[in-house]
Amino acid sequence: MKRSFSIALGLLIVLNLVLSGCSTKAPVATEAAPAATEAAPAATEAAPALNKDVTITWATLAGFYTDWAKKLADEFTAETGIKVNIVEMDLPTMYEKEVLDIVGGTGAYDIITWNVSWKAEWANNEYIYPLDDFIARDSADVDFNDIPSALEAVSGQWKGKTYGLPYYTFTPGIFYRCDLFENADEKAAFKAKYGYDLDIPQTYDQMADIAEFFSRKAGDTLAGKTISNDFYGIGVMAGRYTNIFDEVNTIAWTIGGDVINDDGTPGVNSDAYVKALKLYVEKLVPHAPTGSLSGSYDFVISQLNTGLIAMTGPMYLDQWANAVKAEDNIPGAEVCAAPLPGIGKTWAGAFTLGIAKSSKNVDASWQFLKWITGKKAQLAFAQGGGTTTRKSILSDINFAKEHRKTAGHFPVVSYILDNASQCWYTNYNYVVEAAKIYEEAPAWLSAAASGEMTPEEAMNGFAAKINEFCNGKCQILNEGVTKPAADNAACTSWSFDRSLQIRK
The missing domain is CATH 3.40.190.10 (Periplasmic binding protein-like II)
Structure with missing residues (x-):
């Protein structure tokens, strides 16, 4: 991404501060994220009138994910007038670039993408917005119950709050x-x-x-x-x-x-x-x-x-x-x-989207976040070869048969996630x-x-x-988390419905 010299210099200064006392493998900033310029709406508030003359920036993974996202972002812009600038990043450098922006308060990225293992640090340090009020306000659009609980728990929730919504599962x-x-x-x-x-x-x-x-x-x-x-x-x-x-x-x-x-x-x-x-x-x-x-x-x-x-x-x-x-x-x-x-008992993994605390376009960012993770966009993603995070699509046998070359694994993923919601727990996530x-x-x-x-x-x-x-x-911050029951037969004996395999 092109940046002005002043922004680049600022980020270098922040990088020096962040890395001064941390491992070079995965630096953790010691300062809190700056206060955002917009407050998240209360659940009882109506959605504010949007300033459509705005451009939001989404930092996300380079490759197939971004190719798909560009097409859908254009559709979103056509529907809402809100423009979306997509910044492509390689996974090994994404963590560092996103943290530097949030801690530095530059607001270069509005929506950020994270891997499962980054969520605990980012949510605990308030690098990202809690989304619960947004979700309550726009519950019909979000349809939260259509997201596999195992995915949302591991990728988006922290200490009883929701900080992100998954958009691509690699389970x-x-x-x-x-x-x-x-x-x-x-x-x-x-x-x-x-x-x-x-x-x-x-x-x-x-x-x-x-x-x-x-x-x-x-x-x-x-x-x-x-x-x-x-x-x-x-x-x-x-x-x-x-x-x-x-x-x-x-x-x-x-x-x-x-x-x-x-x-x-x-x-x-x-x-x-x-x-x-x-x-x-x-x-x-x-x-x-x-x-x-x-x-x-x-x-x-x-x-x-x-x-x-x-x-x-x-x-x-x-x-x-x-x-x-x-x-x-x-x-x-x-x-x-x-x-x-x-x-x-396996990773219920997903790339997840949230709103950076340094964002200056919070409500416009939420409009895009709920849209790109919603059913319409996720269906288009699935049709193009992406592995959706929507239960209604993953469990649709007819869709998987019709699109076997790209979605033949969906029913198996759905089965694994259903079991993970009952069986998978690791202290590491907390x-x-x-x-x-x-x-x-x-x-x-x-x-x-x-x-x-x-x-x-x-x-x-x-x-x-x-x-x-x-x-x-290590402090395990898992208060309120229900661990799998030790006597749950689904977690102790292997079984699999072969009809879920979409054969040639």
């Missing part, structure tokens, strides 16, 4: 080659070796078995055909990116591990968490393609749609439109989406230092995956950094 599951899993020869060979039926893995030990089973060398047979290249059982995101933290967490949560223990001490060096990391390092990574130690999600999806792997590990289901390209590239291939082991922890995690997890450190060494080092970030025990 994970797995993609797998159902043509291979259902091949009669492969099923017979698998059962003879492991003693149970080849199917969607219900535990991570089963995932490890399947990864081992499908690993083949050039010259071996796969589904009755001799292969000319090596074939791998699984694709993993083991590079030094935050994706590896998402993968290991989904394993740890199913066996009782967590990033932060109930007493606020680090949980990453607990027996359960280390066990999860060992399974990942020792049983999944060895059966992934060469280069996985530097790969991210796009690397894994490329492996799937070029015929290198039988399944992914924990993978963001919003990648369905890319994953299903395997069916065009590989004769006879069919890709299916399914829940992970643990089903609901500590203000979550953003710092999230950015720090890849250094230690990737060191374990590559063999640079043992899992125990890596997690002890990670735990020490968490203690440093929290200045001792």
